[in-house]
Amino acid sequence: MLSLLLTAFALGVASGATELFDRNLAYSSPFVGAPHLSHNTRALQARHVEYAKRQLSDTESSEGFKDEHYPTFYGGDFSNSPWVYSGGINFTHSGEHGDPFDNSVLLWTRAVPKGAVLPDQSIPVCVSFKIFDNAKLSGRPIDSGDAFTSYDVDFTLKVEAQNLNPDTHYWFQFADCTNPKTVSPVGMTRTIASPNTPAHQVNGGKPLTFAVFSCSRYQDGYFNAYGVAAHNTSTDFFVHLGDYIYESLGSGAAIGRKTLGRELATIADYRQRLNQYRTDVSLVAAHVKAPWITDDHEVADQAWKAGTANSNDTTVGCSFSPSGACFTDRKLAAVRAYHEWMPIRQVDPDDKLRIWRNFQIGKLLDLTMLDTRQYDRDITDLYYNTVINSIADVNNRSLMGTNQESWFFDTLSASKKRDAIWRIVGQQIVFTQLNESGAFDVDAWDGYRANRARILDHLYSEKIDNTIILSGDSHANWVSDLAHPNDTTTYDFITGKGAIGVEFAGTAVTSTSAFGAGILPAAADKISQVLVQVNTDLQWSEGSYRGFFTLTLNTTTAMATYYAMRNVSTPNLDAFASATFVVEAGANKLARPVAGGKVNAGVLKVQL
Ligand SMILES: *[C@@H]1O[C@H](CO)[C@@H](O)[C@H](O)[C@H]1NC(C)=O
Ligand SMILES: *[C@@H]1O[C@H](CO)[C@@H](O)[C@H](O)[C@H]1NC(C)=O
Ligand SMILES: *[C@@H]1O[C@H](CO)[C@@H](O)[C@H](O)[C@H]1NC(C)=O
Ligand SMILES: *[C@@H]1O[C@H](CO)[C@@H](O)[C@H](O)[C@H]1NC(C)=O
Ligand SMILES: *[C@@H]1O[C@H](CO)[C@@H](O)[C@H](O)[C@H]1NC(C)=O
Ligand SMILES: *[C@@H]1O[C@H](CO)[C@@H](O)[C@H](O)[C@H]1NC(C)=O
Ligand SMILES: *[C@@H]1O[C@H](CO)[C@@H](O)[C@H](O)[C@H]1NC(C)=O
Ligand SMILES: *[C@@H]1O[C@H](CO)[C@@H](O)[C@H](O)[C@H]1NC(C)=O
Numbered sequence: 001m002l003s004l005l006l007t008a009f010a011l012g013v014a015s016g017a018t019e020l021f022d023r024n025l026a027y028s029s030p031f032v033g034a035p036h037l038s039h040n041t042r043a044l045q046a047r048h049v050e051y052a053k054r055q056l057s058d059t060e061s062s063e064g065f066k067d068e069h070y071p072t073f074y075g076g077d078f079s080n081s082p083w084v085y086s087g088g089i090n091f092t093h094s095g096e097h098g099d100p101f102d103n104s105v106l107l108w109t110r111a112v113p114k115g116a117v118l119p120d121q122s123i124p125v126c127v128s129f130k131i132f133d134n135a136k137l138s139g140r141p142i143d144s145g146d147a148f149t150s151y152d153v154d155f156t157l158k159v160e161a162q163n164l165n166p167d168t169h170y171w172f173q174f175a176d177c178t179n180p181k182t183v184s185p186v187g188m189t190r191t192i193a194s195p196n197t198p199a200h201q202v203n204g205g206k207p208l209t210f211a212v213f214s215c216s217r218y219q220d221g222y223f224n225a226y227g228v229a230a231h232n233t234s235t236d237f238f239v240h241l242g243d244y245i246y247e248s249l250g251s252g253a254a255i256g257r258k259t260l261g262r263e264l265a266t267i268a269d270y271r272q273r274l275n276q277y278r279t280d281v282s283l284v285a286a287h288v289k290a291p292w293i294t295d296d297h298e299v300a301d302q303a304w305k306a307g308t309a310n311s312n313d314t315t316v317g318c319s320f321s322p323s324g325a326c327f328t329d330r331k332l333a334a335v336r337a338y339h340e341w342m343p344i345r346q347v348d349p350d351d352k353l354r355i356w357r358n359f360q361i362g363k364l365l366d367l368t369m370l371d372t373r374q375y376d377r378d379i380t381d382l383y384y385n386t387v388i389n390s391i392a393d394v395n396n397r398s399l400m401g402t403n404q405e406s407w408f409f410d411t412l413s414a415s416k417k418r419d420a421i422w423r424i425v426g427q428q429i430v431f432t433q434l435n436e437s438g439a440f441d442v443d444a445w446d447g448y449r450a451n452r453a454r455i456l457d458h459l460y461s462e463k464i465d466n467t468i469i470l471s472g473d474s475h476a477n478w479v480s481d482l483a484h485p486n487d488t489t490t491y492d493f494i495t496g497k498g499a500i501g502v503e504f505a506g507t508a509v510t511s512t513s514a515f516g517a518g519i520l521p522a523a524a525d526k527i528s529q530v531l532v533q534v535n536t537d538l539q540w541s542e543g544s545y546r547g548f549f550t551l552t553l554n555t556t557t558a559m560a561t562y563y564a565m566r567n568v569s570t571p572n573l574d575a576f577a578s579a580t581f582v583v584e585a586g587a588n589k590l591a592r593p594v595a596g597g598k599v600n601a602g603v604l605k606v607q608l
Pocket of ligand 3: 378394396397398
């Protein structure tokens with residue numbers, strides 16, 4: 001028996017058997033192919049084998065080591081790695097899922113060894129997954145497999161379920177390999193249509209709905225917006241545009257929302273924060289309900305490529321936090337934890353920070369997700385620097401970086417060329433020029449005007465129709481026609497003639513209003529009155545309510561519905577639709593009268 005096992009190990013080592021580690025995509029976080037920045041699964045496997053050898057030595061066993069949790073035999077072909085934890089698994093979070101393609105989707109869970117004392121860190125936890133085409137999980141699974149997780153990746157597990165059919169719903173479940181009776185809750189997920197599916201056949205001919213979110217700060221309130229989207233709308237996909245977590249602490253204790261830990265700097269900090277956020281029942285419901293598509297690495301406030309508001313790689317920056325972490329270390333920690341905890345794909349192993357990517361959803365739309373935060377952004381407003389206003393116009397200043405910018409233009413053009421009806425662009429910050437009480441937010445596109453102009457030029461000159469930009473970040477609602485700022489020659493703000501698309505910018509899930517924390521609707525509307533007057537392209541402004549919006553697409557119409565939460569200081573599903581906007585295919589502007597001429601909150605530019 002002993003020698004047989006040793007032979008098995010020898011074979012395993014010789015063939016570099018790391019499949020069970022490699023199948024868990026969390027080990028390639030953050031950067032697959034960069035050994036110093038991802039986990040070396042060969043080393044993990046070697047460590048594992050070393051442990052097994054130790055367990056087999058007489059000296060160790062006469063010392064009385066407890067082996068009951070580490071069986072020498074695992075049913076099925078487990079010859080590569082017979083030593084796994086069998087003391088019981090706690091699926092601490094629900095089965096989550098994201099980044100659907102037409103033939104695969106990412107499945108996520110977290111499998112923590114049960115018991116007060118964690119097992120020897122060399123011991124992996126083995127998790128199996130199965131995905132079925134029916135809710136009863138009956139018949140043969142469409143895909144299944146085993147994968148390891150361990151403390152190295154905070155016991156997260158991310159696998160790609162493959163061989164799926166386009167535009168189809170699936171049900172999945174995780175289990176403890178060593179005790180298949182221990183299972184995770186069943187999750188339901190889905191794929192997207194294949195690129196060539198005719199537009200009217202996408203989603204079985206039913207309209208497709210995206211729920212769009214940004215800015216959920218735990219200490220500011222309960223994530224009711226996620227819950228309303230999950231329970232009260234027919235959302236097919238959740239899109240998150242950034243500030244999914246916050247690095248700060250704040251005073252949430254009064255509403256039972258005390259943030260754990262400290263200001264985020266290290267990998268342990270970021271993991272703890274993601275873990276805590278994922279205990280909010282509304283967020284859990286939203287992750288369970290439908291696949292998520294996200295696009296921000298979540299480092300810290302006012303991030304740009306070489307720093308954030310309170311961290312950079314200078315001596316000063318390194319001492320910002322109790323940990324003394326520098327910006328680069330902080331960013332790597334953030335990115336690593338993000339890839340462990342979020343059901344997101346790593347797009348390009350050779351382009352380390354890249355998460356900008358495109359989803360071709362039949363001929364109905366392209367969903368293009370940009371990274372306007374972490375990828376290659378030139379310096380932004382850091383509160384203490386005053387230079388940004390004066391350089392906002394500089395031609396060579398970039399928000400996206402050259403690679404992403406040219407890819408974006410190619411993607412827009414390719415989308416038009418392949419006759420996709422809609423081009424939906426998810427990105428973090430408000431695109432439209434906004435004079436806010438005499439100032440521009442130069443952390444938004446207003447600080448990168450040449451880059452914005454190049455995008456508008458591309459849309460106009462290539463005659464690219466039906467572009468809708470989705471934005472977050474600003475903690476208020478803004479709906480605008482897309483046109484060059486100040487251009488009242490081409491663009492008529494009354495009729496919308498001359499616009500080249502639409503921007504839907506959404507308010508925060510909880511983060512306090514840009515108009516003032518806790519501002520009441522009447523006071524916010526006074527501010528909005530001025531905003532819609534002084535800003536040419538802006539058609540609706542609303543600044544009191546926390547919330548989200550949905551975007552529903554069919555072949556002829558895009559409809560955005562904004563939802564306002566009545567109260568985020570308790571967990572509840574109390575909300576109302578504050579406004580609904582229509583964009584007709586081919587019109588490239590908000591349909592008139594804007595919002596049907598009637599809104600339940602906020603202020604329209606022209607009230608008919
Ligand atoms: C399982 O995890 C949940 C969530 O973290 C926790 O509340 C519970 O106490 C854990 N159960 C065990 C047996 O460890
Ligand atoms: C680094 O950040 C600190 C504030 O945290 C700031 O005072 C300092 O000027 C920054 N250095 C650079 C080079 O940006
Ligand atoms: C832009 O050009 C100016 C002047 O040529 C140069 O000083 C600056 O470094 C450039 N900025 C960027 C972001 O490339
Ligand atoms: C910006 O808005 C303010 C009102 O808040 C107004 O006084 C000012 O003229 C506006 N500036 C421009 C350039 O439109
Ligand atoms: C639009 O006009 C205002 C007021 O003159 C100016 O501050 C702003 O820079 C202009 N925007 C662009 C993009 O030229
Ligand atoms: C698309 O949706 C709009 C709004 O709900 C509806 O009026 C229109 O008839 C739909 N178009 C098609 C082709 O179903
Ligand atoms: C929200 O509800 C809580 C608890 O009922 C209440 O104390 C608070 O005043 C409410 N806040 C608002 C803005 O209505
Ligand atoms: C959402 O659904 C729940 C029941 O699941 C209901 O109690 C709540 O009032 C609904 N909220 C809205 C905004 O419709």
